Amino acid sequence: MDSSQPPIVMSRNHPPMVSHVFDQEYRLAQDRVLSEMPPSAIIGAHRWTGTERDRIGGARFTARRLGYTPEPGRVVVTNGTQSGLLMLFAGLVGRGGVLVTENLTYPPLHTFARHFGFRILGAPIDQFGLVPDGLREIAKTEKPNALYSVATFQNPTTAIMPVDRRREIAEIAREYNFSIIEDDIYSLLLPDAPPPLSALAPEISWYVLGTAKSIAAGMKVAYVVAPSGDAAERRFWPGVRGTHWMSAPISAAVMTALIENGGDARIISAVAEEVRERQNLAQELFSGIDFTTKPEALHVWFELPDGMARDDLAARARQKGLLIGTSDEFATEGKPVPEAVRMGIGNPKNREELTDALDRFMASYEEARP
Numbered sequence: 001m002d003s004s005q006p007p008i009v010m011s012r013n014h015p016p017m018v019s020h021v022f023d024q025e026y027r028l029a030q031d032r033v034l035s036e037m038p039p040s041a042i043i044g045a046h047r048w049t050g051t052e053r054d055r056i057g058g059a060r061f062t063a064r065r066l067g068y069t070p071e072p073g074r075v076v077v078t079n080g081t082q083s084g085l086l087m088l089f090a091g092l093v094g095r096g097g098v099l100v101t102e103n104l105t106y107p108p109l110h111t112f113a114r115h116f117g118f119r120i121l122g123a124p125i126d127q128f129g130l131v132p133d134g135l136r137e138i139a140k141t142e143k144p145n146a147l148y149s150v151a152t153f154q155n156p157t158t159a160i161m162p163v164d165r166r167r168e169i170a171e172i173a174r175e176y177n178f179s180i181i182e183d184d185i186y187s188l189l190l191p192d193a194p195p196p197l198s199a200l201a202p203e204i205s206w207y208v209l210g211t212a213k214s215i216a217a218g219m220k221v222a223y224v225v226a227p228s229g230d231a232a233e234r235r236f237w238p239g240v241r242g243t244h245w246m247s248a249p250i251s252a253a254v255m256t257a258l259i260e261n262g263g264d265a266r267i268i269s270a271v272a273e274e275v276r277e278r279q280n281l282a283q284e285l286f287s288g289i290d291f292t293t294k295p296e297a298l299h300v301w302f303e304l305p306d307g308m309a310r311d312d313l314a315a316r317a318r319q320k321g322l323l324i325g326t327s328d329e330f331a332t333e334g335k336p337v338p339e340a341v342r343m344g345i346g347n348p349k350n351r352e353e354l355t356d357a358l359d360r361f362m363a364s365y366e367e368a369r370p
């Protein structure tokens, strides 16, 4: 590899940038925002939980997944999913509390747990995501405050939970009286995705639908749908726990304009289309090796054959100028760490770079074979 070149980063899970659609849609939406109001009126004040118009937009955006349009008072506009989650973990779990997650989960959760002083308990998963019996066992003995789940395109396994299992999980949460914090960030790329857990138990669910994986990683807007308008106000009232969840006004306003003119759907379908193309390209190359993914998933999960070590594979890839993630980042405490790696396919800037990256991965894989 040419060591003067920066590595290709496939340890991250960004959506592909579909500039041929995104640039035009973003400009159109931004022009509309700036033509309706002078910049000083937009930027001159905080937007708190979003303006009424932003919340109506958020209700429309989340309706496509929830299957109904939530009352806008239940919707909070946040500065991306992580910001919304921070407020929810602080308010619903808190110091000394217990959060259950899939036993391989979104890595920043470990940082949040240290920060807020709560425990994370990993529940068993299979190819369909969280296993209800395992969750029930934990619920009986540990009295969790909340469940955090990514039920569609689970990170890192790409599992999609079938609807019957979603119903069962919603029932367990009701029976054992804990909140559901659902991160549905990948779901918009999947046409006809099963309904969110939150649609099956709205009275105990906090539904989070971010734009970072379906529109653009730097959009910095995610919508939280609370169980009720009162609950939304209590958790996100500006005086509650600092004010870090708030979206930058221009991003919130542009996102609202995109929702109002249908630009959001046009960008999402272009991203999904590009992901499908990239998946086709990748899967052709992966013949003969074990991997798990889905046509619209942003990443691929590789459980390695006996004798192949994840660290060795990642190190060999790094030597060839390619960064991939290992299972250690996703593992929850006390649970076995599978011999596996994750590779995001959205980050390379075009298909040529993707092909180059995939070739480097395959060469590293062949070298790492026992």
Ligand SMILES: Cc1ncc(COP(=O)(O)O)c(C=O)c1O
Pocket (backbone or CB within 6 Å): 013, 079, 080, 081, 082, 083, 106, 150, 155, 183, 185, 210, 211, 212, 217, 220, 221, 222
């Ligand atoms: C499950 C999950 N949630 C949230 C995020 C990040 O969302 P945001 O950038 O909106 O904070 C990621 C990014 O990798 C993710 O995998």
